[in-house]
Amino acid sequence: MCGIVGYIGGGSSGAKRIITDGLKRLEYRGYDSAGIALAADGGLIVEKSVGRIANLEKILNASSADSHAGIGHTRWATHGEPSDANAHPHTNADGSIAIVHNGIIENYIELKKWLTTEHGISFRSETDSEVAAHMIGLFYEGDLLDAVNKTVKKMRGAYAICAMAAAEPDKIVAVRKDAPLIAGIGENCNFLASDIPALLKYARMIYLIENNETVLVTRNDITIFNEAGKPVKRDVFHVTWDADAAEKGGYDHFMRKEIFEQPAGIAETLNRRLDENGEIKLDGISLTKQELDRIERIYIVACGTASHAGLVGKFAIEKFARIPAETDIASEFRYREPYIDDKTLVICISQSGETLDTLAALREAKSKGARVLSVVNVVGSSVARESDDVFYTWAGPEIAVASTKAFTTQLICMYLLALYMGRTRGILPDNEYKRVLSELGEMPDKLTKLLEDEPKIQNIAKKIYKNERIFFIGRGVDVSVALEGSLKLKEISYIHSFAIAAGELKHGTIALIDRDSLVVALASQDRLFEKLLSNIEEVKARGAYVIMLAKTGAGGMDKRADDVILIPACADDVTPILAVVPLQLLAYHVAKLRGCDIDKPKNLAKSVTVE
Numbered sequence: 001m002c003g004i005v006g007y008i009g010g011g012s013s014g015a016k017r018i019i020t021d022g023l024k025r026l027e028y029r030g031y032d033s034a035g036i037a038l039a040a041d042g043g044l045i046v047e048k049s050v051g052r053i054a055n056l057e058k059i060l061n062a063s064s065a066d067s068h069a070g071i072g073h074t075r076w077a078t079h080g081e082p083s084d085a086n087a088h089p090h091t092n093a094d095g096s097i098a099i100v101h102n103g104i105i106e107n108y109i110e111l112k113k114w115l116t117t118e119h120g121i122s123f124r125s126e127t128d129s130e131v132a133a134h135m136i137g138l139f140y141e142g143d144l145l146d147a148v149n150k151t152v153k154k155m156r157g158a159y160a161i162c163a164m165a166a167a168e169p170d171k172i173v174a175v176r177k178d179a180p181l182i183a184g185i186g187e188n189c190n191f192l193a194s195d196i197p198a199l200l201k202y203a204r205m206i207y208l209i210e211n212n213e214t215v216l217v218t219r220n221d222i223t224i225f226n227e228a229g230k231p232v233k234r235d236v237f238h239v240t241w242d243a244d245a246a247e248k249g250g251y252d253h254f255m256r257k258e259i260f261e262q263p264a265g266i267a268e269t270l271n272r273r274l275d276e277n278g279e280i281k282l283d284g285i286s287l288t289k290q291e292l293d294r295i296e297r298i299y300i301v302a303c304g305t306a307s308h309a310g311l312v313g314k315f316a317i318e319k320f321a322r323i324p325a326e327t328d329i330a331s332e333f334r335y336r337e338p339y340i341d342d343k344t345l346v347i348c349i350s351q352s353g354e355t356l357d358t359l360a361a362l363r364e365a366k367s368k369g370a371r372v373l374s375v376v377n378v379v380g381s382s383v384a385r386e387s388d389d390v391f392y393t394w395a396g397p398e399i400a401v402a403s404t405k406a407f408t409t410q411l412i413c414m415y416l417l418a419l420y421m422g423r424t425r426g427i428l429p430d431n432e433y434k435r436v437l438s439e440l441g442e443m444p445d446k447l448t449k450l451l452e453d454e455p456k457i458q459n460i461a462k463k464i465y466k467n468e469r470i471f472f473i474g475r476g477v478d479v480s481v482a483l484e485g486s487l488k489l490k491e492i493s494y495i496h497s498f499a500i501a502a503g504e505l506k507h508g509t510i511a512l513i514d515r516d517s518l519v520v521a522l523a524s525q526d527r528l529f530e531k532l533l534s535n536i537e538e539v540k541a542r543g544a545y546v547i548m549l550a551k552t553g554a555g556g557m558d559k560r561a562d563d564v565i566l567i568p569a570c571a572d573d574v575t576p577i578l579a580v581v582p583l584q585l586l587a588y589h590v591a592k593l594r595g596c597d598i599d600k601p602k603n604l605a606k607s608v609t610v611e
């Protein structure tokens with residue numbers, strides 16, 4: 001989604017380079033145009049361009065203009081097609097105010113009408129954002145902070161807005177409501193941004209701006225104001241992420257790098273939650289026996305890949321903790337009037353912690369009295385801050401749009417939670433608890449070994465990359481992995497792929513299977529292996545090419561499939577952690593052979609901050 005970078009330092013230059021550099025670090029969020037506003041020569045210079053940041057850079061390099069301060073933006077179109085005119089920054093009529101905006105101003109039509117009919121303002125873009133520039137211009141009487149405050153009082157929706165005024169070149173004012181915003185402390189300079197990676201190179205100390213807060217940033221100060229306009233004290237948050245973690249580090253793509261970071265991410269997520277005796281410790285999360293005994297139902301709420309981790313979580317919670325659990329897509333959960341009361345625990349899963357649907361579902365759950373525990377990767381993100389308890393994944397920054405290491409670390413969190421709940425409730429026998437925990441402990445090594453098989457997956461990718469219809473089937477917990485494998489493939493290779501429970505094939509979908517079909521059959525479950533083989537027979541009988549994924553050993557020896565992918569032997573309960581990895585690699589290599597933009601697939605954004 002859209003990205004924001006603001007910078008204010010000393011001298012008369014630097015802003016151009018620092019802001020474009022920050023914008024490049026936000027490219028992973030997905031965007032279609034970019035722009036920058038610089039305070040220079042008593043005015044504001046605005047440059048913008050549709051397409052990649054490289055297009056904007058060409059324009060900027062051709063000009064000698066620079067500044068000590070500016071705001072930049074990467075846009076992901078919501079209102080109006082990607083175009084130069086719709087790109088941010090937007091300005092008021094005389095160009096004395098410039099703004100960049102993330103989010104959606106829901107009442108922009110009404111505001112546009114008011115600005116047009118009552119103030120004779122004409123609009124240059126189709127965006128909702130432009131109303132903010134005109135309103136700030138209208139209310140401006142020499143005090144940008146005051147004008148921004150008056151503007152937001154008239155706006156409804158979700159937004160992070162950064163504004164500059166030509167008459168006050170030493171200030172940037174920003175405001176946040178339901179869209180991420182941080183302020184960073186630099187050396188003799190300060191920053192604003194929508195996302196931590198934009199600042200990693202320059203600032204490690206940041207302030208997390210809360211909803212309905214306004215922030216005034218100058219070269220030497222960052223002042224945060226609450227909704228009533230009173231200054232608020234905020235603790236500095238120290239970012240521990242390594243700046244290199246957000247670099248490709250020799251890999252062709254972030255996605256491949258992140259696939260290979262999974263053993264380390266899993267080990268870190270596990271180690272953070274195991275004490276010196278190897279017992280699960282949930283420091284900072286309150287789940288006593290008394291509290292758990294009160295919980296009558298659990299909803300796991302998430303979007304996309306995180307919801308697939310939720311499906312595995314449901315299986316683990318019901319099996320190990322024996323509490324009824326449902327997994328819901330966040331965008332559906334919030335509108336379906338689910339049964340929620342104070343005996344309900346909602347577990348939100350989100351890599352970014354900024355997915356609007358997940359955040360809205362979280363708020364809905366809290367407003368109805370549920371307790372919310374979140375599994376989140378980005379420390380200090382909105383989902384993390386608004387939850388009662390947070391279980392962090394320690395995957396490190398995930399840059400590629402296609403989520404990989406976030407998924408496997410989310411799985412670890414869900415297994416740990418389920419085991420902990422079962423143990424604390426006195427339901428899970430000791431030997432069972434230890435058995436699963438020991439299986440989890442073996443995952444980093446098994447994954448490292450599995451990743452050595454990349455050349456084999458690459459060969460399979462060469463055989464199948466021209467296929468236009470791919471089906472993923474599985475049984476039991478393999479259904480969740482099938483859904484994830486299918487999502488991974490479609491989002492980065494644009495192949496039409498579809499995942500379905502193998503037993504459900506014959507109820508309709510098998511009508512689509514023919515000689516042009518490719519079926520990836522997940523057969524990791526020992527107890528369901530024979531049944532899955534029957535499903536393989538069914539699709540083979542209709543001419544499909546079958547790739548089977550099975551455990552090394554008896555299952556993997558079967559000759560019925562055309563190709564076999566093997567994962568290391570492990571217990572049925574924990575196979576998703578291993579089984580998903582060859583599917584991530586398959587998607588990656590297929591997409592690479594098809595010449596796709598792997599890290600930034602078309603139409604997609606890393607963090608989906610609109611409904």
Ligand code: M6R
Nearest residue numbers: 304305306350351352355402403
């Ligand atoms: O940041 P979140 O985990 O909340 O994001 C949820 C989905 O948008 C995300 O998993 C998406 O499906 C990925 N592109 C999948 O690879």
